[in-house]
Amino acid sequence: MEERDINLADSLALLKKKRKVIIITTVCCFLIGVFLALFAPRTFRSQCVFVPQTNQSFSASRYSSIASMIGMDLDISGTDGPINPKVYPYILLNNSFLRDLMYTPVHFEKAAEPITLYEYYTHPEYQKFNLVRTIGKYTVGLPFMLLRAVMPKQKYESEVETFNSTLDSTVTTLTKVEDDIARILVKQVTVDVDVKQGVLTMSAFMPEALASAEVCQAAFDLLKKYVSDFKQAKSKLNLDFIEQQHDEAKADYQRKQRNLAYYQDTHKGIMTASSQVERVRLENEVELSKQLYAELAKNLLSSRVKLEENNVTFTELSPVSVPMRKFKPRGTLLTLIWTFLGFAGSCGYVWLKEGIRRRESEESSASAD
Numbered sequence: 001m002e003e004r005d006i007n008l009a010d011s012l013a014l015l016k017k018k019r020k021v022i023i024i025t026t027v028c029c030f031l032i033g034v035f036l037a038l039f040a041p042r043t044f045r046s047q048c049v050f051v052p053q054t055n056q057s058f059s060a061s062r063y064s065s066i067a068s069m070i071g072m073d074l075d076i077s078g079t080d081g082p083i084n085p086k087v088y089p090y091i092l093l094n095n096s097f098l099r100d101l102m103y104t105p106v107h108f109e110k111a112a113e114p115i116t117l118y119e120y121y122t123h124p125e126y127q128k129f130n131l132v133r134t135i136g137k138y139t140v141g142l143p144f145m146l147l148r149a150v151m152p153k154q155k156y157e158s159e160v161e162t163f164n165s166t167l168d169s170t171v172t173t174l175t176k177v178e179d180d181i182a183r184i185l186v187k188q189v190t191v192d193v194d195v196k197q198g199v200l201t202m203s204a205f206m207p208e209a210l211a212s213a214e215v216c217q218a219a220f221d222l223l224k225k226y227v228s229d230f231k232q233a234k235s236k237l238n239l240d241f242i243e244q245q246h247d248e249a250k251a252d253y254q255r256k257q258r259n260l261a262y263y264q265d266t267h268k269g270i271m272t273a274s275s276q277v278e279r280v281r282l283e284n285e286v287e288l289s290k291q292l293y294a295e296l297a298k299n300l301l302s303s304r305v306k307l308e309e310n311n312v313t314f315t316e317l318s319p320v321s322v323p324m325r326k327f328k329p330r331g332t333l334l335t336l337i338w339t340f341l342g343f344a345g346s347c348g349y350v351w352l353k354e355g356i357r358r359r360e361s362e363e364s365s366a367s368a369d
Contacts, residue, residue: 021350036334037334040329044208049316051198051317052088092190099182118181189219202223220320249289
């Protein structure tokens, strides 16, 4: 039985026979790799490695010692722990976070003064010319440009602006341009979580080294603010309620003290049974108000401790720094990948073409018989 598959010797012989096609294809792919390595958009990455912490242990020990000096047992057992690190990447997807970040001033080479990321992405004169991006825009991206030019403009932006101007809403809405920039920032600013170690790494990718460091620092500061606000929201509501109850109890206690003092001043020397009953009743009211006031004062101090503990701090293991080398493109690796793809693709094409030729030859021979 005649073997149909091409064995190793035949494969090597076929590659040697078609070496001209393989060499030309490999060289062309090598040149493409060199071209992309030299002219592809440069990207710099700035990183910050940090560990989120709270002030729980310090605040608890400090306030507990103060409370024990005045004979108060401070209960802070209900303090919440730190936020799960897995939540942090979702904060970066928040529209409010992205809006605050896009309006953060950043230094760029083509701008005399710091400009916001919104201005950078909406004014092409601030961005560097890139040959690869331009070629891709007017070749692969040309059909999409024509499609956007032909299609009618959406009313999304005007509707959102009208909504924002006429309604006082707590919902964060973005305009069409802001939404496009937010989509860019979601890819450029990321947080990676090491769950086992509890370490987080924030990265910012920008076309300029200084800009990447400033964006990373701005995102780091914003993240700390949003996490602290998130942690303190519940404690702040509880503190406001306790403060209101504490102030009312204090006013009631002082009022009842004055009532008792006034009654004692106006009934000096009167030893009737009714006056004694009224005095005891007023004293009991003062004592009950005192106990309520003392309990609320204790709760108020505990709520203030919890609020301070929920003030999140980030311990920077590796602070933000200006990168000295570009993150991508990696010229050598990119050239090697394209060269390998050219060689492997040309070899596969030669084998596939030869297999098709042999199958057609066999089919024609079988039909002739």
